[in-house]
Amino acid sequence: MRIGVFICHCGSNIAGTVDCESVAELASGFPEVVYSTDSMYTCSEPGQEGIITAIHEQKLDGVVVASCTPRMHEPTFRRAVERAGLNRYMFEMANIREHVSWIGKDKEHNTNKAADLVLMAVEKLRRNRPLVPKSFETIKRVLVIGGGVAGIQAALDCADGGLDVVMVERDQSIGGKMAKLDKTFPTIDCSSCVLGPKMVDIAQHEKITLHTCAEIEAVSGYVGNFSVTIRRRATYVDWTKCTGCGVCTEKCPSKRSPDVFNEFMGTTTAINIPFPQAIPKKAAINPATCTMIQKGKCGVCAKVCPVGCIDYEQQDELINVDVGAIVVATGYDLFDWHKYPQYGEGRYPDVITSLQYERLLSASGPTGGHIKRPSDGKEPKNVVFIQCVGSRDRSVDRPYCSGFCCMYTAKQAILTKDHIPDSQSYVFYMDIRAPGKGYDEFTRRAMEEYGAQYVRGRVAMIYPHGEQLMVRGADTLAGTQVEVPADLVVLATGVEAAQGAVKLGETLRVVPDQYGFFVESHPKLKPVETNTAGVYLAGACQGPKDIPTSVGQGSAAAAKALGLLSKERLESDPAVSKVNLSRCVGCQKCIGTCPFGAIKAITDRQGKLKAEVIETVCQGCGICTVTCPQGAIQLEHFTDNQILAEVNALCPPKMNASFE
Amino acid sequence: MSQLEELKAAIRGHLDSLDCVIGWEQGYDPLHATPLFIRNESDLERLSISPLAVHNPATYATGFAGKKIGMVVRGCHSRSIIELLNEKLIERENVVLFGLCCDGVVSQRKIRTALPADPGFVEAVEIGDDALHITLAGEKTTIKLQDVLADKCRICAYPDPLLADVLIGNKHDSRPEETLACQEAFEAKPNAEKFTFWQDTMSRCIRCYACRNVCPMCVCQDYCIAASRDPLWMSQENSPAENFMFQMIHVSHLTGRCTECGECERACPVDIPLMLLRRYMNKQVQEVFGHQAGTSLDKTPPLLTFQVEEARIKERDW
Numbered sequence: 014m015r016i017g018v019f020i021c022h023c024g025s026n027i028a029g030t031v032d033c034e035s036v037a038e039l040a041s042g043f044p045e046v047v048y049s050t051d052s053m054y055t056c057s058e059p060g061q062e063g064i065i066t067a068i069h070e071q072k073l074d075g076v077v078v079a080s081c082t083p084r085m086h087e088p089t090f091r092r093a094v095e096r097a098g099l100n101r102y103m104f105e106m107a108n109i110r111e112h113v114s115w116i117g118k119d120k121e122h123n124t125n126k127a128a129d130l131v132l133m134a135v136e137k138l139r140r141n142r143p144l145v146p147k148s149f150e151t152i153k154r155v156l157v158i159g160g161g162v163a164g165i166q167a168a169l170d171c172a173d174g175g176l177d178v179v180m181v182e183r184d185q186s187i188g189g190k191m192a193k194l195d196k197t198f199p200t201i202d203c204s205s206c207v208l209g210p211k212m213v214d215i216a217q218h219e220k221i222t223l224h225t226c227a228e229i230e231a232v233s234g235y236v237g238n239f240s241v242t243i244r245r246r247a248t249y250v251d252w253t254k255c256t257g258c259g260v261c262t263e264k265c266p267s268k269r270s271p272d273v274f275n276e277f278m279g280t281t282t283a284i285n286i287p288f289p290q291a292i293p294k295k296a297a298i299n300p301a302t303c304t305m306i307q308k309g310k311c312g313v314c315a316k317v318c319p320v321g322c323i324d325y326e327q328q329d330e331l332i333n334v335d336v337g338a339i340v341v342a343t344g345y346d347l348f349d350w351h352k353y354p355q356y357g358e359g360r361y362p363d364v365i366t367s368l369q370y371e372r373l374l375s376a377s378g379p380t381g382g383h384i385k386r387p388s389d390g391k392e393p394k395n396v397v398f399i400q401c402v403g404s405r406d407r408s409v410d411r412p413y414c415s416g417f418c419c420m421y422t423a424k425q426a427i428l429t430k431d432h433i434p435d436s437q438s439y440v441f442y443m444d445i446r447a448p449g450k451g452y453d454e455f456t457r458r459a460m461e462e463y464g465a466q467y468v469r470g471r472v473a474m475i476y477p478h479g480e481q482l483m484v485r486g487a488d489t490l491a492g493t494q495v496e497v498p499a500d501l502v503v504l505a506t507g508v509e510a511a512q513g514a515v516k517l518g519e520t521l522r523v524v525p526d527q528y529g530f531f532v533e534s535h536p537k538l539k540p541v542e543t544n545t546a547g548v549y550l551a552g553a554c555q556g557p558k559d560i561p562t563s564v565g566q567g568s569a570a571a572a573k574a575l576g577l578l579s580k581e582r583l584e585s586d587p588a589v590s591k592v593n594l595s596r597c598v599g600c601q602k603c604i605g606t607c608p609f610g611a612i613k614a615i616t617d618r619q620g621k622l623k624a625e626v627i628e629t630v631c632q633g634c635g636i637c638t639v640t641c642p643q644g645a646i647q648l649e650h651f652t653d654n655q656i657l658a659e660v661n662a663l664c665p666p667k668m669n670a671s672f673e
Numbered sequence: 674m675s676q677l678e679e680l681k682a683a684i685r686g687h688l689d690s691l692d693c694v695i696g697w698e699q700g701y702d703p704l705h706a707t708p709l710f711i712r713n714e715s716d717l718e719r720l721s722i723s724p725l726a727v728h729n730p731a732t733y734a735t736g737f738a739g740k741k742i743g744m745v746v747r748g749c750h751s752r753s754i755i756e757l758l759n760e761k762l763i764e765r766e767n768v769v770l771f772g773l774c775c776d777g778v779v780s781q782r783k784i785r786t787a788l789p790a791d792p793g794f795v796e797a798v799e800i801g802d803d804a805l806h807i808t809l810a811g812e813k814t815t816i817k818l819q820d821v822l823a824d825k826c827r828i829c830a831y832p833d834p835l836l837a838d839v840l841i842g843n844k845h846d847s848r849p850e851e852t853l854a855c856q857e858a859f860e861a862k863p864n865a866e867k868f869t870f871w872q873d874t875m876s877r878c879i880r881c882y883a884c885r886n887v888c889p890m891c892v893c894q895d896y897c898i899a900a901s902r903d904p905l906w907m908s909q910e911n912s913p914a915e916n917f918m919f920q921m922i923h924v925s926h927l928t929g930r931c932t933e934c935g936e937c938e939r940a941c942p943v944d945i946p947l948m949l950l951r952r953y954m955n956k957q958v959q960e961v962f963g964h965q966a967g968t969s970l971d972k973t974p975p976l977l978t979f980q981v982e983e984a985r986i987k988e989r990d991w
Contacts, residue, residue, distance in 0.1 A: 602760070642898065
C-alpha cells in the first residue's frame with residue numbers, strides 16, 4: 014500500500030500543544046507511509062486540494078488525516094478522497110484534537126501520543142478494504158409522534174411537501190399544551206384562534222392520517238423503511254359514526270372524571286369531548302369512571318346517542334404502518350411542584366399552577382373566562398406569581414431554565430389587570446429572561462403599563478391568613494423580607510420531559526439526556542437530527558421551548574424529512590456485519606443478541622444452519638461480533654483484525670517470553 | 674435390585690429406539706473409567722456407575738446432532754444438558770436422560786497423591802460404601818472416599834439431576850450454595866500475587882486444548898478462535914501470556930454458560946486449576962445478572978440476549 018498522512022494544525026487548536034511537524038516526520042517512518050505532511054487547516058479547501066493532489070502525484074491508495082473528531086469531518090475527508098478516485102473507506106482519521114491537544118498541556122507527551130494515534134490509524138488503514146454501499150428504496154410517508162403545535166407544523170409542512178403523514182397523539186385531541194393556553198405572548202393574541210385553523214387543517218388534509226388516544230408500541234426497521242406499531246386505546250365510541258354532537262356528554266350521569274384538559278380544575282363526565290375545538294371532535298369514555306364499564310349498569314349514552322356509536326366492548330387496536338422518517342414532537346410536562354414544602358404541598362387550594370391559571374383565564378375554561386379562585390369562587394384582587402418553581406433549582410434536580418416562564422408570567426400579570434382592573438399582581442422572580450423579539454419590551458409593559466410589582470427574590474413560605482394566603486419572601490434588591498397578602502398564588506411551574514419520554518426514546522433508539530429530553534445529533538449544527546438516522550426532533554421534547562421556536566423546529570424537522578425522502582433511493586452504510594459462512598457453526602448466538610433483528614438463520618447447501626445478516630437492517634453496532642465465539646461474524650471496516658492491529662500498534666506484543 | 678441393575682433395565686427398555694446411550698465402563702485399569710457408548714445388549718453389560726465414572730457425557734451430545742441418544746447423567750451433567758437445550762444446541766426430543774442421584778465422584782488427582790509414588794499396575798479396586806480398596810502389587814491400600822472426593826462434589830448444590838426421563842437412586846435433601854475455601858483464599862490474595870501465580874501456572878500449559886475439547890459448552894468444533902489466523906486473536910506461541918489469553922477467551926466464551934462440571938480441570942494434564950477462573954466468572958454472573966447456567970429450562974445466558982435495560986444494571990440511576 015502507499016499511504017499518505019496529513020497532520021492538521023487546526024490553527025492553534027492542535028499546533029498549540031502538539032508539534033505537528035514532528036508528528037508528520039515520525040509518521041513518514043510508519044509502515045507503508047510514502048508521504049507525510051502537515052497543514053494549517055486540512056479541512057479547508059486548499060487543505061482538501063492538498064490531499065487530492067498528493068493522491069494523484071504520490072499514487073496514494075490510502076489516506077490518514079490526523080485532526081479533529083471523525084464526527085466532525087470524517088464525511089468531509091471521505092468525500093475528498095472519493096473526489097480523488099479512492100474508495101471512501103480507504104481513509105482513516107486520528108483524533109489528535111479532542112483526544113490530545115485539548116486535554117493535555119505537555120507538548121512532548123502530546124506529540125508522542127499524537128504519533129501513536131497516527132500509527133494506530135495507519136495500522137488499521139493497512140487492513141481496510143474498499144467497501145461499496147447498497148441502495149434501497151424509501152417509503153414516502155412520515156410518522157409524527159405528538160400533536161402539539163410543533164408536531165402539527167411538522168405534519169402540515171410534510172403533507173404540503175407531498176408526503177403522506179401519520180400523526181399519533183396520546184391524548185384524545187391534538188393541540189397539546191398550546192390548546193390549553195388563553196392568550197400568547199408577546200402579542201396577546203388568542204391561542205386557540207391561531208392554533209385552531211392549523212388543527213382543522215390536520216383533520217382535513219388528505220395526506221394526513223390522524224390517530225389520537227394512541228401511542229407507539231414498537232418500532233423496527235431503519236431509515237427510509239421503519240415499521241411502526243401503534244396502539245390505539247379503546248375509546249368505547251365508534252369514531253367512524255360519532256358526529257361529536259355532544260348529547261352523550263350532556264346526559265352522562267357520572268360526573269366524577271378528572272378534567273385533564275382543564276388541568277384538573279374540577280371534574281367532567283365519563284363520556285367527554287375535552288374542549289369545543291377538539292380535533293377530532295369525537296367523544297370518548299373514561300373507563301375508570303364509567304358506571305356501565307365499571308359496574309355494568311347505566312348505558313345512558315348508548316340510549317341517547319343518535320347514531321348508535323357507543324360500544325362498551327371496544328378493545329385496544331394495533332395499527333401497523335410503514336414510514337420512511339419519524340418526527341418526534343412529544344413536548345413536555347409540568348414539574349410536580351408538590352415537592353416544594355414552602356408552597357404548601359397542595360394543602361392550599363388557592364395555590365395553582367400557571368397552566369391552571371391559563372384555564373381560569375380562558376373563555377372555554379371551567380369558569381368561562383372569569384378569574385375565580387378555586388377555594389370560594391371569589392374574584393382575587395391580589396395575585397402573587399412565583400417564578401422558577403422547578404427551574405434553575407439544583408435541590409430538586411432541575412438546574413436548567415425552563416425558558417418561557419418569565420414571559421408567560423408577564424402575560425398573565427397583564428391579563429389579570431385586563432380581567433380585573435382593580436387587581437394588583439406581584440411577581441417573585443430570580444432574573445427576567447426575555448431574549449426574544451419584542452420580549453423584553455413586553456415584560457417592561459407588564460411592569461410599567463400594567464403596574465405589576467416585580468420583587469426580586471425567592472419565596473420562603475406560604476401560609477393561610479384569614480381568607481387570604483400570606484406569601485413571605487425576600488426582596489433581595491431592597492435587602493428586606495417582604496410579606497404579601499394574596500388571594501391567589503400562581504406558580505410558574507417549570508418544564509420537564511414528557512412522561513414516558515425515556516421509554517419512547519428506547520423504542521426509537523433516541524437517547525434521552527439525564528432529565529429525559531431527547532439529545533440532538535449536534536447542539537449547534539444538527540439541532541433537529543438525532544443519532545438514529547431518519548428520526549428527527551421538534552419542539553420541547555428536545556428541551557424547553559416557546560411556541561415560535563417549537564413551530565420553527567417543527568418546520569425544520571419537516572424540511573429534514575422532506576429532504577431525506579426526496580431521494581428516490583438511499584444508500585446503506587456498508588460498515589455492517591458480515592458472516593464468514595465457512596467459519597459459522599450455526600450456534601445462533603448472534604441472532605439472540607442482535608438488538609435490531611438483523612440476523613436470520615439460513616441453511617446452506619449441506620443443510621447446515623448458518624447465520625445471515627440483513628444488510629439494510631444492520632446498524633453496525635457490533636454486538637454480534639463480540640458474541641460470536643469463533644469470530645465468524647465480523648463488522649466490516651471494524652474487523653477484529655483491524656482493531657487488534659490498532660491495539661498492537663499501541664502495545665506491541667512481546668515475543669521474548671517463550672525464548673528465555 | 675441394585676441401582677446399576679435398575680439403570681441397565683431402564684436403558685434396555687430404550688435401547689431399540691436410541692442410536693446410542695452414553696455411560697461409563699472400566700478403563701485401562703480398574704481404577705480408571707472411560708466413556709461407554711452402548712449400542713447393543715453386550716455393550717450394556719460393561720456399564721459401570723461407580724464414583725470412578727466421572728466423565729460428562731454432555732460433551733458428546735452436540736456431536737450426535739440429528740441422532741437420538743441416551744445419556745446417563747449425574748446432577749452436574751444434567752445442568753450441562755439443560756444449558757445445551759437452552760442454547761438450542763441440542764433438541765429435547767433427541768435425548769433421553771437416565772438420571773443418577775449422585776453422591777459424588779472421585780478426583781484421580783487426589784487418589785494419585787494418596788497412593789505411593791509410581792504405584793505401578795492397579796490390580797483391583799473394590800468400592801465400599803465410604804472407601805476405595807485398591808490392590809497394588811498384591812497389597813491392599815484403603816482410601817476413604819471422602820478424602821478423594823472431587824472439589825466440585827464437596828460443594829455440590831445439585832447432586833440430583835435437574836432434568837431426567839428416568840431417575841435412579843434416592844433424592845438428596847436440598848443443599849445450600851457453598852464456596853470452596855481454596856477459592857476464597859485465592860480470591861483474597863493481592864493482585865500481584867495472583868499475577869505471579871498465573872504466570873507460573875500458565876508457563877506449564879502445553880496448549881493441548883484438552884480443557885477445550887472436553888468442555889461440553891465448547892461447540893465451535895474445528896473453528897476455535899485459538900486456531901484461527903483470520904481473525905488472528907492469538908498466535909501459537911507457547912508463552913504464559915498467550916496461554917493465559919487462550920484461557921481468558923475460553924472463560925469469557927463461557928460467561929453465563931459454564932455449569933461447573935469441572936471437566937476442564939480434570940482433563941488438564943499439567944494440573945492447571947482452571948476452575949478458579951470458572952468459579953470466579955460464575956460468581957460475577959450470579960451477582961450481576963442473577964443467572965446460574967443450566968439450573969432451569971428456557972433461560973438464555975445473559976450475554977446471549979439483548980435488553981435495552983438490564984434488571985440489575987442501573988445505567989441511569991447512579
